[in-house]
Amino acid sequence: xxxxxxxxxxxxxxxxxxxxxxxxxxxxxxxxxxxxxxxxxxxxxxxxxxxxxxxxxxxxxxxxxxxxxxxxxxxxxxxxxxxxxxxxxxxxxxxxxxxxxxxxxxxxxxxxxxxxxxxxxxxxxxxxxxxxxxxxxxxxxxxxxxxxxxxxxxxxxxxxxxxxxxxxxxxxxxxxxxxxxxxxxxxxxxxxxxxxxxxxxxxxxxxxxxxxxxxxxxxxxxxxxxxxxxxxxxxxxxxxxxxxxxxxxxxxxxxxx
Numbered sequence: 001x002x003x004x005x006x007x008x009x010x011x012x013x014x015x016x017x018x019x020x021x022x023x024x025x026x027x028x029x030x031x032x033x034x035x036x037x038x039x040x041x042x043x044x045x046x047x048x049x050x051x052x053x054x055x056x057x058x059x060x061x062x063x064x065x066x067x068x069x070x071x072x073x074x075x076x077x078x079x080x081x082x083x084x085x086x087x088x089x090x091x092x093x094x095x096x097x098x099x100x101x102x103x104x105x106x107x108x109x110x111x112x113x114x115x116x117x118x119x120x121x122x123x124x125x126x127x128x129x130x131x132x133x134x135x136x137x138x139x140x141x142x143x144x145x146x147x148x149x150x151x152x153x154x155x156x157x158x159x160x161x162x163x164x165x166x167x168x169x170x171x172x173x174x175x176x177x178x179x180x181x182x183x184x185x186x187x188x189x190x191x192x193x194x195x196x197x198x199x200x201x202x203x204x205x206x207x208x209x210x211x212x213x214x215x216x217x218x219x220x221x222x223x224x225x226x227x228x229x230x231x232x233x234x235x236x237x238x239x240x241x242x243x244x245x246x247x248x249x250x251x252x253x254x255x256x257x
Contacts, residue, residue: 001100003029005073005135006081009056009065013083014040015167021049023087027095028079034069042083060181063141070139076104078133084166094160098132107134107153112161123161131162145178146196176200191223195231207238214238218254229255 006028010017021031031050035043036058046053054072056065070078087095098109109132114123130149133139141147179197183189189197198213214235218228232255239248 002077002102002104003075004099004132005030005032005075005078007032007034007066007069007073007078008081008083009034009036009062009069010038010042010046010083011036011058012038012040013042014038014045016084016165017042017045018048019165020081020083020085021046023092024079024081025049027087027092027099029075030073032069032072034065034072036065060178061144063143063147066141066147070135070141073135076135077102077109078135078139079131080133081162082164084164085162086165088161088163091161091163094158098158098160102156104134105154106156107137108132108139108149108151108155109160110151110155110157112159114161114163117163123163126161128157129162131160143190143193143196144182145175146193148192173204176204191217191220192227194220195223195227198231199234202234202238207241211235211238 004027006024008020008031010033025031030052031046033043033046033050033053034056035046035053036056043053052072054068056068058065066080069080102109108130110128111131112123112126113129113131114126116123116125118124130139130151133149134153137153139149141149175196179189179193179200194213194217198210198217201207201210201213214231217223218231218235232251235254236248236251239245239251
């Protein structure tokens with residue numbers, strides 16, 4: 001049976017951290033909490049579950065914080081969660097079975113991430129996330145915001161789901177401020193980062209800038225095709241919001257191309 005290190009980065013999560021850790025504490029073999037500047041009782045709550053609590057000075061870089069948390073892991077595999085994630089009962093059972101039966105030739109387990117739920121609490125929007133990672137593969141998080149790990153190695157796609165149960169909204173300009181900070185440092189955005197930066201501009205109603213960035217991303221040779229299709233949809237929203245209906249339709253038709 002494999003062993004698992006749970007690695008988390010947190011800040012001011014006193015309302016949800018206990019709920020998260022209670023849902024998974026008996027499945028993991030160590031819990032590593034990296035705090036990026038809490039002023040509430042987050043660290044006191046974490047201390048009820050682990051003594052492996054570390055401080056990390058916030059540098060506008062989610063990947064740096066997550067990679068630091070990974071560096072503290074000692075078990076066979078690393079699992080990451082956000083503080084407002086939970087493992088529901090049926091998924092707990094599935095993950096327990098996976099832990100007992102996983103072939104150690106598997107390097108990465110990709111799981112569902114349930115992000116939205118209907119009135120009956122059934123998931124209505126989910127996507128895949130890299131969730132369980134072999135520590136010896138030395139996987140690294142990339143990008144300061146909207147961070148992710150590149151897929152490589154022997155990958156298993158699992159029906160197990162992590163459920164995102166947020167109870168407070170993230171400030172709408174949080175990620176935009178991080179992008180503006182890294183741009184002020186002279187960094188050139190990769191295609192994937194252009195896509196997410198364009199979305200943050202759109203969310204903050206800076207539509208002309210969003211249009212320019214979406215077009216830059218769509219026209220670039222790099223980037224995932226699914227992101228480019230979504231960029232066409234988001235581009236159409238920007239145009240329709242400006243009553244530019246012809247341009248909005250053209251953006252939608254461009255998604256077929």
